[in-house]
Amino acid sequence: MKLAALLVSGALAVTSGAALAHHSFAMFDQDNPIELEGTVHEFKFTSPHSFILLRVKDQDGSVTVWNLEAGSPTALSREGWTAKTLKAGDEVRLTVEPLRSGAPGGAWNVNKIKYKDGGPIAVTH
């Protein structure tokens, strides 16, 4: 499985908001985060954790849909997120702690996601 990352970040790992979870997030590689850029296929504002299903174009032009897990709606709502914060078609760029298996999944954090043009995600406070 080719990693569909556009950039591989060598930066120091930061704690994902998803790490404030009721279960272990050690399955995500916090030491080797990657940058992903893609189009939101679906934003699931669900219990126990929220998900972005992100369509990412691989280097060979094919598309992989990544399953990206974040904090609970309770945690995200404290940062001003709602079920409508992201919608299908939004183009975003985010830092992801990928699954250790290399499969297209990972954890993300509200502090590490922006729109593709660099603009902040619009939230409600």
Next chain:
Amino acid sequence: MRNIIGIIALAGALAITIGDAQAFDDSKYPNLKGQWRRADLGGGQRGGLRFDSSKPPGKGQQAPLIPEYQAIFEANLADQAAGGQGTDPTFTCLSPGMPRIMIGYAPMEIVVTPETTYILMEHIHDNRRIHTDGRDWPEEPEPMFAGYSIGKWVDEDGDGRYDVLVVETRNLKNPRSYDASGIPFHEDGKTVVKERIYLDKADPNLLHDEITTFDNALTRPWMVMKNYRRVATDKPIWWREDVCAEGNNHVRIGGENYYLSAEGLLMPAKKNQAPPDLRYFKQSAR
């Protein structure tokens, strides 16, 4: 005559109603109303929310485990580092159980009645009932993740108001761990948890839960202080619904944990993880 009887009966009924209303004098209890959130925000620290908020996660918790269970804990850490869930069982939406419920993953509400103090957890509805009606322990109970809790309100400072809820919890079901790092309990299921729950004397919006755990995997009782802050708001509080099965993407098959893809298909969680055993499926070349 019938009118007189009716009036007497009505007066009697009213007296009973008023009598019942006067039985619960909430001024005798501390004000625990509102929404409480853990004081430990957990941010900026790898390992997330931990049992002892005053210490680093994982081995940093310095859990006083006997050698056998320290070995189990360390094997669990190795499994987690490889992408597994180790001895942390909650990824399949199992209740964290006691005492882990009191980490306070989401806000909580405390409702005090004379017979029962309810701790209502927004997190996957891990609610607790603390019975204060003087009952004895149940005979041969089925263990529960939250256990069975019996408590007693105590007026420690003698001012005529209760200030501490002293609680004991028994009959806890396994599997449980203290937090997401997988610190294990003894498999014998004989954990006992004792708590002292009280408002801070200097700050009535700060709540303390002094939790002491007795377990045969420990070398000694383990005491940890959990703290919560009351949310300051004059607006109505709306509580979230938290149904874990709604969006859980973690799957356990044959003792192994897997992860669901965006399409809802199984993916490996560990590097080079084998697929699950499909012996019950008719398999044909695709």
